[in-house]
Amino acid sequence: MEEMSEAGLKKLEDKRGPSALGLLGAIALILMVGLAAWGIVNRKHAETRLAQRTDESAIPTVAVIMPRVGATQEPLVLPGDIQAWYWAPIYGQVNGYVKAWYKDIGAYVKKGDLLAVIETPELDAHVLQARALLVKAKTNERLAQITANRWNALWAAGSRRRLEPVSRQETDVTDLDLSAAHAATLAAQGELDRLNALEGFKRLVAPFDGVVTARRTDVGAFVRANGVADQPEMFEVADIHMMRVYVRVPQLYASRIHAGMKAELHLPGLPGRVFPAVVKTTAASINLDSRTLLVELWAPNPKHELYPGTYADVYFDLPPLSDAVDIPSSALIFQDNGLQVAVVGADGRAHLKNVTIGRDMGANVIVTSGLSPHEWVIDSPPDALNDGDRVRVVGHHGVFPGLEQSHEQMAFADK
Numbered sequence: 001m002e003e004m005s006e007a008g009l010k011k012l013e014d015k016r017g018p019s020a021l022g023l024l025g026a027i028a029l030i031l032m033v034g035l036a037a038w039g040i041v042n043r044k045h046a047e048t049r050l051a052q053r054t055d056e057s058a059i060p061t062v063a064v065i066m067p068r069v070g071a072t073q074e075p076l077v078l079p080g081d082i083q084a085w086y087w088a089p090i091y092g093q094v095n096g097y098v099k100a101w102y103k104d105i106g107a108y109v110k111k112g113d114l115l116a117v118i119e120t121p122e123l124d125a126h127v128l129q130a131r132a133l134l135v136k137a138k139t140n141e142r143l144a145q146i147t148a149n150r151w152n153a154l155w156a157a158g159s160r161r162r163l164e165p166v167s168r169q170e171t172d173v174t175d176l177d178l179s180a181a182h183a184a185t186l187a188a189q190g191e192l193d194r195l196n197a198l199e200g201f202k203r204l205v206a207p208f209d210g211v212v213t214a215r216r217t218d219v220g221a222f223v224r225a226n227g228v229a230d231q232p233e234m235f236e237v238a239d240i241h242m243m244r245v246y247v248r249v250p251q252l253y254a255s256r257i258h259a260g261m262k263a264e265l266h267l268p269g270l271p272g273r274v275f276p277a278v279v280k281t282t283a284a285s286i287n288l289d290s291r292t293l294l295v296e297l298w299a300p301n302p303k304h305e306l307y308p309g310t311y312a313d314v315y316f317d318l319p320p321l322s323d324a325v326d327i328p329s330s331a332l333i334f335q336d337n338g339l340q341v342a343v344v345g346a347d348g349r350a351h352l353k354n355v356t357i358g359r360d361m362g363a364n365v366i367v368t369s370g371l372s373p374h375e376w377v378i379d380s381p382p383d384a385l386n387d388g389d390r391v392r393v394v395g396h397h398g399v400f401p402g403l404e405q406s407h408e409q410m411a412f413a414d415k
Helices: 002-058 121-160 168-200 407-414
Strands: 061-065 076-090 096-101 114-119 203-205 210-215 235-250 262-266 275-286 292-300 311-316 325-328 332-335 338-344 350-354 356-360 364-369 377-379 392-394
Touching: 061 338, 076 210, 096 121, 114 235, 121 168, 235 311
Parallel strands: 061 392
Antiparallel strands: 061 377, 076 235, 076 311, 096 114, 114 203, 210 235, 235 292, 262 275, 262 311, 275 292, 325 364, 332 338, 338 350, 338 377, 356 364
């Protein structure tokens, strides 16, 4: 009985063994499939997160600045030419030789002061001849007057007695001879007056109060009337109590220059000195070659410190434009579409805007149109930045107006 029981038991165990092994294999297979599926899902999730991080890292991080409203422009500085209030070259008006000169360069003169005397022997001879011709003409006129009076008296007496001792024709001839003699006298007198006027040019005098700025003659020098190409003026006289300053203002600023505007003159030879000036008038026309407006300023010169021909830097205090804003030059974008800046919108994307520059001051520029003072401008925008690109903002304090950033973006920006 016991033997049978052991044999049956062994037989039973032999029958149950393969079923247990199959169950264990099925369980192991399920576990392997589960592990494989978990690995695939985990890889997919990792790839998704990697793609998200890659996309996030591709969004450029930019710094933004707020345009400065009501920016005051620096003075407009332009080169100017200082000229005398009046300036006159003095030429010889008669042929002759310089007998003497009395004023040298730098001499202050009054109107009518003698500058030089010219000897004119030829002119003097012509004057003597003209005087003699005038005496002759007056004598001829006197003779013609006597003859005409006598013939007219004879004609009148004959008419009363109905006689004709002289003809009417002969009487008319004497009258005409008198008229011709009178005209000759007038001509001789006119020639003498002309020569006497030339005699006055033997004395060169100052035409106005001023200073002698040039003397280009000396004693014994030959003087030709009215000057020639190879003979310069004998003297130059300049009135420097007030100076005229001429400046060419670019067309961009022409409309902002007006009469009465104050300016300052800075001279390289007088560092630290400032000379006041005021705009008197403009040419009211733009030069086609330079596209500039010619402006005339007046500058008082009581101490005669300003010299004609001097170069000066002219400082204009231009009032700021009401709609102008000041931004760094680094915010500008130079593209084929023109000068642009990039601003960040409420959608967190960059938007390119065309702007107009009123003045370039080096580190900063004045934008006169195209940019609102309430827009956030991207400073030093990336070269690859395009209109509509998403950006990550740094460089501002507080919450960016109108732009909601996630905590992840803020954390990334802080890094």
